[in-house]
Amino acid sequence: MAKMKKKQQNEKLYCPYCGGLAVLRPAEYVYGERNLNPDNYLYVCSGYPSCDSYIGVHKKSMRPMGTLANGDLRHKRIEAHRALNKVVQAGIMTKHGAYIWLQNRLCLREKDMHIGMFSEYRCEETIRECNTLMEQYAKTNRSSSCEKKIMAA
Numbered sequence: 001m002a003k004m005k006k007k008q009q010n011e012k013l014y015c016p017y018c019g020g021l022a023v024l025r026p027a028e029y030v031y032g033e034r035n036l037n038p039d040n041y042l043y044v045c046s047g048y049p050s051c052d053s054y055i056g057v058h059k060k061s062m063r064p065m066g067t068l069a070n071g072d073l074r075h076k077r078i079e080a081h082r083a084l085n086k087v088v089q090a091g092i093m094t095k096h097g098a099y100i101w102l103q104n105r106l107c108l109r110e111k112d113m114h115i116g117m118f119s120e121y122r123c124e125e126t127i128r129e130c131n132t133l134m135e136q137y138a139k140t141n142r143s144s145s146c147e148k149k150i151m152a153a
């Protein structure tokens with residue numbers, strides 16, 4: 001607890017589910033033995049564990065990575081991250097490019113383009129956009145390899 005930065009302690013964050021005040025706590029408060037990094041902190045709803053809602057904290061600034069999320073929303077945000085990573089891994093875009101593309105697709109302002117702040121709806125839109133892009137990409141790749149075969153014949 002010695003490492004806690006007092007400066008950021010004033011920031012008030014409320015739980016969107018129960019309205020409770022979120023409290024900055026070491027990650028092991030939630031993860032227990034599964035906690036991998038003792039330096040990690042979370043903003044946890046004061047109603048936890050009956051209200052299962054929390055958000056990770058940026059290490060250096062100790063600021064929340066987004067809004068508090070319950071189990072369903074945490075899962076959706078992980079899926080949205082995964083969908084976007086797939087686009088990057090497929091080599092369609094750079095990570096930076098993918099974020100700009102998604103921001104435009106979802107008509108978001110730059111400051112709102114954080115998956116940690118996304119609602120379930122926005123996560124679903126992200127997954128849908130990424131999947132559509134991946135399908136288009138797969139199609140163009142298929143046709144171009146067909147063309148190559150024809151050219152070679």
Ligand SMILES: [Zn+2]
Pocket residue numbers: 015016017018019020045046047048051052053
């Ligand atoms: Zn709560």
